[in-house]
Amino acid sequence: MNPRTDAVLATLEADQEAAQARLMGWLRIPSVSAQPAHAGDCRAAGEWVLAQLTALGFTGSLRDTAGHPVVVAHHPGPDGGKGPHLLFYGHYDVQPPDPLELWTSPPFEPTIVQGPNGPQVRARGAVDDKGQVMMWIEALRAWHAVTGTIPVRCTVLIEGEEEIGSPSLDPFLEANAAELKADVAVISDTGMWDVNTPALSTRLRGLVYTQIDLTCASRDLHSGMYGGLALNPLNLLTRVLGQLHDENGVIQIPEFYDDVVDPSPAQKAEWAGLGFNPAQFLGEIGLTQGIGEANRAPLERLWSRPTADLNGLWGGYTGDGSKTVIASQAHAKLSFRLVPGQDPAKVVAGLHAFLAARLPEDAKVEVQVFGASPAIEVPADSPWITEARGALAEEYGRPAVLIGCGGSIPVVESMRRLLGLDALLMGFGLTDDQVHSPNEKFDLTCFRHGARSHARLLGRLAG
Amino acid sequence: MNPRTDAVLATLEADQEAAQARLMGWLRIPSVSAQPAHAGDCRAAGEWVLAQLTALGFTGSLRDTAGHPVVVAHHPGPDGGKGPHLLFYGHYDVQPPDPLELWTSPPFEPTIVQGPNGPQVRARGAVDDKGQVMMWIEALRAWHAVTGTIPVRCTVLIEGEEEIGSPSLDPFLEANAAELKADVAVISDTGMWDVNTPALSTRLRGLVYTQIDLTCASRDLHSGMYGGLALNPLNLLTRVLGQLHDENGVIQIPEFYDDVVDPSPAQKAEWAGLGFNPAQFLGEIGLTQGIGEANRAPLERLWSRPTADLNGLWGGYTGDGSKTVIASQAHAKLSFRLVPGQDPAKVVAGLHAFLAARLPEDAKVEVQVFGASPAIEVPADSPWITEARGALAEEYGRPAVLIGCGGSIPVVESMRRLLGLDALLMGFGLTDDQVHSPNEKFDLTCFRHGARSHARLLGRLAG
Numbered sequence: 012m013n014p015r016t017d018a019v020l021a022t023l024e025a026d027q028e029a030a031q032a033r034l035m036g037w038l039r040i041p042s043v044s045a046q047p048a049h050a051g052d053c054r055a056a057g058e059w060v061l062a063q064l065t066a067l068g069f070t071g072s073l074r075d076t077a078g079h080p081v082v083v084a085h086h087p088g089p090d091g092g093k094g095p096h097l098l099f100y101g102h103y104d105v106q107p108p109d110p111l112e113l114w115t116s117p118p119f120e121p122t123i124v125q126g127p128n129g130p131q132v133r134a135r136g137a138v139d140d141k142g143q144v145m146m147w148i149e150a151l152r153a154w155h156a157v158t159g160t161i162p163v164r165c166t167v168l169i170e171g172e173e174e175i176g177s178p179s180l181d182p183f184l185e186a187n188a189a190e191l192k193a194d195v196a197v198i199s200d201t202g203m204w205d206v207n208t209p210a211l212s213t214r215l216r217g218l219v220y221t222q223i224d225l226t227c228a229s230r231d232l233h234s235g236m237y238g239g240l241a242l243n244p245l246n247l248l249t250r251v252l253g254q255l256h257d258e259n260g261v262i263q264i265p266e267f268y269d270d271v272v273d274p275s276p277a278q279k280a281e282w283a284g285l286g287f288n289p290a291q292f293l294g295e296i297g298l299t300q301g302i303g304e305a306n307r308a309p310l311e312r313l314w315s316r317p318t319a320d321l322n323g324l325w326g327g328y329t330g331d332g333s334k335t336v337i338a339s340q341a342h343a344k345l346s347f348r349l350v351p352g353q354d355p356a357k358v359v360a361g362l363h364a365f366l367a368a369r370l371p372e373d374a375k376v377e378v379q380v381f382g383a384s385p386a387i388e389v390p391a392d393s394p395w396i397t398e399a400r401g402a403l404a405e406e407y408g409r410p411a412v413l414i415g416c417g418g419s420i421p422v423v424e425s426m427r428r429l430l431g432l433d434a435l436l437m438g439f440g441l442t443d444d445q446v447h448s449p450n451e452k453f454d455l456t457c458f459r460h461g462a463r464s465h466a467r468l469l470g471r472l473a474g
Numbered sequence: 475m476n477p478r479t480d481a482v483l484a485t486l487e488a489d490q491e492a493a494q495a496r497l498m499g500w501l502r503i504p505s506v507s508a509q510p511a512h513a514g515d516c517r518a519a520g521e522w523v524l525a526q527l528t529a530l531g532f533t534g535s536l537r538d539t540a541g542h543p544v545v546v547a548h549h550p551g552p553d554g555g556k557g558p559h560l561l562f563y564g565h566y567d568v569q570p571p572d573p574l575e576l577w578t579s580p581p582f583e584p585t586i587v588q589g590p591n592g593p594q595v596r597a598r599g600a601v602d603d604k605g606q607v608m609m610w611i612e613a614l615r616a617w618h619a620v621t622g623t624i625p626v627r628c629t630v631l632i633e634g635e636e637e638i639g640s641p642s643l644d645p646f647l648e649a650n651a652a653e654l655k656a657d658v659a660v661i662s663d664t665g666m667w668d669v670n671t672p673a674l675s676t677r678l679r680g681l682v683y684t685q686i687d688l689t690c691a692s693r694d695l696h697s698g699m700y701g702g703l704a705l706n707p708l709n710l711l712t713r714v715l716g717q718l719h720d721e722n723g724v725i726q727i728p729e730f731y732d733d734v735v736d737p738s739p740a741q742k743a744e745w746a747g748l749g750f751n752p753a754q755f756l757g758e759i760g761l762t763q764g765i766g767e768a769n770r771a772p773l774e775r776l777w778s779r780p781t782a783d784l785n786g787l788w789g790g791y792t793g794d795g796s797k798t799v800i801a802s803q804a805h806a807k808l809s810f811r812l813v814p815g816q817d818p819a820k821v822v823a824g825l826h827a828f829l830a831a832r833l834p835e836d837a838k839v840e841v842q843v844f845g846a847s848p849a850i851e852v853p854a855d856s857p858w859i860t861e862a863r864g865a866l867a868e869e870y871g872r873p874a875v876l877i878g879c880g881g882s883i884p885v886v887e888s889m890r891r892l893l894g895l896d897a898l899l900m901g902f903g904l905t906d907d908q909v910h911s912p913n914e915k916f917d918l919t920c921f922r923h924g925a926r927s928h929a930r931l932l933g934r935l936a937g
Contacts (some may be wrong), residue, residue, distance in 0.1 A: 045795050106797060113693075175795045216698060220796040229760030233910070235679060235881025238783045238811050239775040240764045241756065245784035245806075246718065253716025255709065293704065297692030298836045301703045312702040320701045321708035322799050323790035328807060333639075333683040333844040335809060335881075336785050343708075344791060346798060348701050373761045381796040418698020418798075447799055448694045 013470030015157055022153040023462055034145045038121040038134040044079055044104035044175045053079040053171045056103040060169055063148055067155045076179035079171030088164035094473045096164040098193035100422055101144035102173035105136035106447045113449035128206050131452045138444045138453035143199035146458060150465035162473035166193055176220060176382030177421055184429040195395045196426045201438030204412050209403035211396060212436040214314055214415035215423060217349030217386040219358045222379040225341045232337040242373050244341035245326050251369045252343060255319045260303045262319045264361040272352035274315045282310045295443060314415025318348040355383035384421035395435040402467035406460055476933030478620055485616040486925055497608045501584040501597040507542055507567035507638050516542040516634045519566040523632055526611055530618045539642035542634030549628045557626035557936045561656035563885060564607035565636035568599035569910045576912035591669050594915045601907045601916035606662035609921060613928035625936035629656055640884060647892040658858045659889045664901030667748060667875050672866035674859060675899035677777055677878035678886060680812035680849035682821045685842040688804045695800040705836050707804035708789050714832045715806060718782045723766045725782045727824040735815035737778045745773045748875060777878025781811040818846035847887045858898045865930035869923055
């Protein structure tokens with residue numbers, strides 16, 4: 012162990028309440044990237060975190076993009092430090108908080124409440140990703156407090172468009188590839204296995220996110236005058252999208268599974284050994300039965316099988332009571348989680364073919380693509396994984412597990428493609444964190460152990 | 475023919491310009507029942523028409539309801555008159571004029587413009603229903619001018635909530651059933667076959683309007699963390715509602731067609747002879763192909779076959795861009811147009827069975843019913859139809875056709891149920907009247923012939 016690490020950990024312990032207060036300050040900024048009215052708040056959230064970094068000796072700025080700005084900051088590390096050069100990545104933007112009426116406290120008034128694992132902070136962005144970013148910033152702050160510098164050379168990249176598919180990130184990485192060069196990307200935007208078992212994520216599903224806009228008649232129609240003869244786009248949309256899966260849960264998009272790479276038998280065996288309890292996993296969200304491919308283990312369905320989920324559906328009259336209208340248009344948001352091997356462009360092409368084969372001539376369809384990124388698989392035997400496993404084992408007193416993640420972190424793929432970097436995905440979320448839902452929260456015990464784990468990792472990497 | 479009818483028709487001809495001016499005066503009152511700001515205008519429109527009736531010797535008043543007032547007026551007819559007792563029904567309220575920017579003249583500044591059939595008056599309510607009400611009032615006025623009285627005993631009922639679903643009408647009919655007793659209801663709120671071909675509507679479809687609320691997980695979920703294992707209510711809703719029709723357009727609700735009464739071969743033959751042009755009907759709304767049961771003529775699909783149309787659909791994220799959510803709930807508004815024989819309660823029960831057979835245990839469903847009224851079929855051989863056909867044939871020099879109407883006029887069903895009255899549906903609208911749309915209009919030739927037809931009918935009924 013690095014001889015200074017104990018002092019750093021003691022500093023973190025002493026500074027805990029102030030660290031929580033800092034996190035809550037950031038959470039008060041409603042940096043909802045999807046909503047233009049919050050553009051100013053997004054910039055403010057970026058400025059807020061930049062100030063945290065400059066206080067630790069980082070040199071940086073807000074860098075404008077076509078969308079929300081990117082925070083970039085550099086620290087050379089200790090004079091003559093021989094450690095690696097880390098690129099810390101995070102995002103300051105958050106999901107829209109809707110539906111507001113389901114929050115038990117306002118989403119941008121962070122509130123400490125008691126949970127089964129002790130106190131937790133409830134707010135939009137508590138864990139995704141402000142709380143996870145603040146863990147490594149607090150670790151860097153403690154190192155800075157003890158040593159007057161940070162233990163290794165670091166670049167920080169914190170974007171503001173992760174929740175809307177990072178449209179400006181790839182151009183930014185391309186334009187600034189030289190400046191952003193490093194040895195590895197460190198990202199905390201994933202989860203633990205459970206509150207006592209740390210985890211590193213080595214598989215992430217990709218994402219293709221689309222919007223389907225269907226137009227039939229040239230105007231809204233009276234359902235009495237036209238019903239029975241005029242094509243109804245809502246009926247048609249349900250008819251077509253109702254065929255996305257067959258009765259065995261198999262997705263019907265042409266060529267969808269052709270290139271899927273199955274995990275190794277060893278990987279599947281490790282997952283099987285985790286003791287995943289689908290009844291409990293589903294019971295926590297009020298369900299009793301898993302859906303999907305019956306011949307695949309539940310954890311495989313979450314980590315190594317692709318999906319087709321409708322995320323939104325709308326059209327016609329949606330107010331109170333009744334309106335006897337046949338709408339002119341119907342809309343759906345449909346996204347696909349991809350697994351290693353699948354090509355996002357091929358999935359989009361398959362969707363077009365699926366729709367074309369099922370729509371009559373009178374239906375005009377447009378497909379918008381809001382994001383398309385392939386799945387990621389990180390090598391399980393890299394030195395970064397080895398050091399991170401060591402840091403986590405020291406902190407938790409038990410080995411970290413290598414897990415998959417059903418979600419996507421497209422930046423991981425972008426960093427590999429545009430910067431040539433592998434990613435170390437060390438996250439501290441829990442499955443009940445209500446990510447993207449009302450009452451998102453982050454357990455303060457995870458926040459504390461996460462900051463301590465990052466402090467340990469920095470110490471190990473400094474050598 | 476009644477010996478006085480010729481003089482009455484001559485009076486109508488001489489009074490035409492004044493009649494148009496009176497109609498325009500009523501149209502200037504913006505009696506929009508849906509908008510509370512126009513409550514005073516609704517009352518003013520009721521008072522205006524009441525004054526027209528009292529000038530003809532009617533005794534009546536505005537009768538308050540929970541909503542807008544109802545105009546009720548009585549006239550005993552000629553001393554010792556032996557004719558029937560008619561209940562004239564109409565409505566003084568109009569649809570909201572929005573979107574205002576699509577009107578070529580202000581909706582409440584009635585304007586005479588030239589159309590393909592000569593001059594027409596353009597204003598909100600021109601045909602629906604102020605213009606159609608003023609036809610029979612002008613007919614009564616001419617009879618009064620010539621004879622000093624009106625030819626038969628009449629009760630007039632003009633409500634102010636037709637455009638918002640007549641919420642106060644049923645309670646009013648129930649509370650005043652004795653006062654409103656008559657031999658037949660006469661309603662002008664329907665259309666002609668075309669500008670030269672008069673029509674009587676003898677079939678109206680009924681309506682069952684429902685809302686389906688589907689709940690799966692207890693909260694919204696992250697589509698990455700849960701997708702592939704957690705039941706998605708939007709996927710499920712499209713899957714289930716996508717099965718409403720089979721590939722031949724046949725509705726799959728159990729027992730849905732069991733009690734359907736097909737029109738008589740004679741009726742079908744009459745419809746076939748109308749020369750309905752589906753390509754033109756659909757072309758006007760930007761469509762080329764009719765949907766529905768391939769083995770049924772297009773006009774049958776509109777008038778004598780039931781439908782299942784989604785009127786609204788919503789759930790999940792419907793804003794700009796993307797949100798990777800699996801919603802907890804999905805919703806649909808689903809309505810059925812019913813035809814004679816179908817029992818609304820049985821259709822609702824069939825919908826429950828249809829859903830129950832297709833929903834897994836983890837899906838909780840609620841079905842709200844916002845309205846359930848059976849179809850109406852008026853006996854084609856009643857004396858009212860016979861006399862009305864005679865009056866129309868005299869006026870137009872060609873026989874009137876008996877047509878269906880795809881829509882519902884709930885008051886017809888209410889009058890049958892609560893007052894025991896059949897309805898005579900003699901209307902003079904045209905398909906291009908833009909009912910409920912911007913630039914609503916009424917052809918003055920229809921207004922003139924409509925008034926003359928009503929005058930003839932009154933003469934025939936007086937014997």
